[in-house]
Amino acid sequence: MNELDDFLALKDQFIPQLSVDCVIFGFHNQQLKVLLLKLKNLDVWALPGGYVEQNEGIDEAAQRILEERTGLKDIYLEQFRVFGSADRSTKEFIQKIMEVHHPEAMNEPWVLQRYVSIGYYALVDFSKVNPMPDFLSESCEWFEMKQLPKLAFDHSEITRKALETLQLMLDYKLVGFNLLADTFTMIELQSLYETILETPLRRNNFQRKMLSMNILERVEKLYTGAANKAPYLYRFKNKVVRRTNFQ
Amino acid sequence: MNELDDFLALKDQFIPQLSVDCVIFGFHNQQLKVLLLKLKNLDVWALPGGYVEQNEGIDEAAQRILEERTGLKDIYLEQFRVFGSADRSTKEFIQKIMEVHHPEAMNEPWVLQRYVSIGYYALVDFSKVNPMPDFLSESCEWFEMKQLPKLAFDHSEITRKALETLQLMLDYKLVGFNLLADTFTMIELQSLYETILETPLRRNNFQRKMLSMNILERVEKLYTGAANKAPYLYRFKNKVVRRTNFQ
C-alpha cells in the first residue's frame, strides 16, 4: 500500500462529495465568537468540518466533528441549511489544498469535484471548550463574529446565514442559554440577547418578559464586591441540549 | 454498450448518494394537497425527487424536478431540511425498486448504499399544475395532506416536517399567496390559513390583520349569483416567486 492507496481507502469510507460544516458559537466578554481553523501552509481560515461516514447519520457526523474540535459531548446543534451552488468551491482553492496535503492524488479525476455541504450551527459554553485543530490545520481559535478573518470557499456566507438563523430562532426556541454557564445574571442574559440580535434592549422590559415565561429559576445572589445591589443568579429550568430534531 | 453500461454512464453524471425530494403543496376545495408519484409495479407512493447533476446547483436541481412534474417554471421553493439518518432507506426496499428497474445493476456494490436527501417544499397554484409521472412511476396525483397513502422510505416524515415548516413560516414570510390564484376573496385566504394552521380563525380579526399589513390590493367585486353581498377580490401586491434565498 502506498500513500495514494491509503488516501483512496480512507475516501471510500465516506459519502462522496458531501461534507458537514459547523458554525460553533460561543459568548465571551460580551462578544459573540466563532471557532475557526487555520489551514496548514495556507493564509486562510475555515469552519470546522468533515465528512459523513457510510454508516453514520448526518447529525451524528456533525456531533462527532464538534466533539473532536471542542472536547464537548452533547452539544446543542441544529442543521440550518445546505450549501450546494454549482460554483461554491473554486477549483483553484481545492487544488492548493490538495497540493499541500495529498499531492499524490492530484491526478485523480474526482479530486476537483464540487462538494455539497450541510451547515450546522452549535451553541457552546465558551468556558468549557478546549479548541483542538484537526489534521488539516495548524491552529484552532475563537474569533469575534464581527471581525472574522479571510475564510475559505463560501464559509463567510455559511457563517452569516448561521447567525441569521440563530437570530430568528433565539426567541422562538429559547436556545440562548446554551451559550451561558449553568447560572447567570439577568444582565448577562440580556447582554447575550443584545449581542446576538445586534440591538439594545430595555432592562425592565427584558426582565419582565423573561420572568413572565416562567423558564428561569432564581438561585442565590452574586456578591461581586461592587458597590451596588448584588444581582440574583438564575438557572434555566429545562436546559435543552442537542436538539437536532426541530422544524 | 449494454444496459448496465448505460446505467453506469447515467449514474456518473450525478453527485452520488445525494438526492432531492420535493413536497409540492397545492390548495383545492378547502384542502391542502400534496403531489405524489405511484412507483411502477410497486404498491407504494413517493415524493417527486431526483438527483443533482455534477454541474448543477441544488436549488436548480429542485427547480428542474418541479418543472418536470408540474409543467410550471419559477415555482416558490424552499429548502427546509436534510434527511440523512443512517437507517433512512431500508435495503429491502431499494432492492425491490432495483429489481424492477435495473436488475442488471443488482450486483454493483454501491446500489444498496444509503442516500442523503435534501428536502424542499414548493407552493403552487393548484389550477395551473399539469401532473406528469417520471420514468420510475406510472402515475402522478394529488392527495389530501390529511389522507396520504403509504409512502416509500421516510417520505411520510419528510412530508410532515415540510408541513411543520410551512406552518411556522406562513405568518413570518407571507408565502400563502403562492397557493392561490392571482386574485382571491378574503374568505378563500382565510380558509387557506385555517387549513394550513389547522385551527379556526375569526373572520373580522383575520380581515383586520391582513388589511393592516398593507400587502393586499382590492380589485373588483366577485358576483357569484348568490343571494348575498358580493365579496371583493384581492391581489397580493408583491407576489414573491422562487424565494430560495431565505434564512
Add this chain to the structure above:
DNA sequence: TTAATATTGTCCCACATTGAGATAATAATA
C-alpha cells in the same frame, strides 16, 4: 454610623394589539 453611589428589581401608565361580540351594507330572492 450615616450619606453617597451605582446598580438591580419593580411598579406604573400611556399606547398598541388582540379577542370577541355587535352592527351596518348589499346581492339576490320571495
Add this chain to the structure above:
DNA sequence: TATTATTATCTCAATGTGGGACAATATTAA
C-alpha cells in the same frame, strides 16, 4: 319592498409593550 345570507366594519374590553419612575441594597466615603 321585505327577507335572507353573507360580507365589511365598528366597538370595547382584555392583554401586551414601550418607556419612564422609584424603591431596594451592596459597598465606599465622610
